[in-house]
Each structure stands twice: as structure tokens, then as C-alpha cells.
């Protein structure tokens with residue numbers, strides 16, 4: 001291990017190593033083994049972008065539990081089960097060309113609707129092919145001229 005000067009306190013006591021680091025998210029705490037330039041003098045750590053990337057999946061996994069969203073590795077598993085590359089999945093589900101790369105690397109969480117959709121598709125992957133095949137339909141069969149339920153329920157809501 002190379003000891004170097006700490007960027008915060010200036011002491012010759014900083015070395016790059018992994019150390020347990022407590023995160024607090026929405027009032028819940030969890031511990032991640034975080035690599036950083038940890039200083040033995042002041043106790044602070046400088047987390048560089050590579051250090052951050054190496055723990056982003058773990059951090060996002062813990063946050064996902066708190067938010068009730070799919071964690072990165074589950075998103076990857078479902079995408080593979082659906083037979084999509086990251087680019088293809090991003091094309092079908094939106095969020096930009098690199099969306100699934102970001103979800104699977106813990107850079108961004110999925111939205112709740114996407115999370116729920118992927119959980120649904122995990123149980124029935126064939127539902128996606130049906131939905132894509134039907135997505136250009138008129139959906140007239142869902143809208144009956146005699147169906148006043150929408151009007152009635154909106155009146156009730158008022």
C-alpha cells in the first residue's frame with residue numbers, strides 16, 4: 001500500500017483501501033465496503049469516480065430495498081430472460097439509449113412503473129410480445145358506447 005498525503009488534512013496518512021462506510025438513505029442506514037483514499041489521521045476518505053463505480057451496484061441495491069424498486073442485478077436478470085441487449089431494452093422501455101446500462105450499473109434507479117412492469121414480465125415474458133404486437137391496435141374493443149362507468153365514476157369522484 002502506498003501512503004500519501006491526505007487531501008483534506010495534509011498528513012502523510014492516506015492510503016487506498018476498502019473500509020466499511022455507513023450510508024443513510026431516507027432514514028435507513030446500511031454499510032458498504034467502500035474503497036477510497038482513507039486517511040488514518042483525520043479518518044476522512046476521498047472517494048474517486050472509480051471507487052464510486054465499484055460500489056454503485058451495492059449502494060443502489062440497498063436503496064432499492066428501501067424504495068421497493070428492482071435492484072440492478074434483478075433488472076439485468078429479467079432483461080436477459082426477455083432476450084434483450086441493454087440497447088434493445090432501452091428502446092422498448094424508454095429512458096434513453098443507455099437507460100439499462102445505468103440501471104444495471106446502479107447509476108440510476110428504474111422508475112416505479114418500469115420496476116413493476118419488469119416484475120410482471122418476469123412472471124410472464126410472453127406478455128411483452130403480445131403487447132408489442134397489439135400496440136398499434138385501435139383498442140376500440142375496450143371502449144363500449146354503452147359503458148357509462150367512466151362518467152359515473154368521475155361524477156362520484158366530484
Ligand SMILES: [Zn+2]
Nearest residue numbers: 006009039042
Ligand atoms: Zn486526513
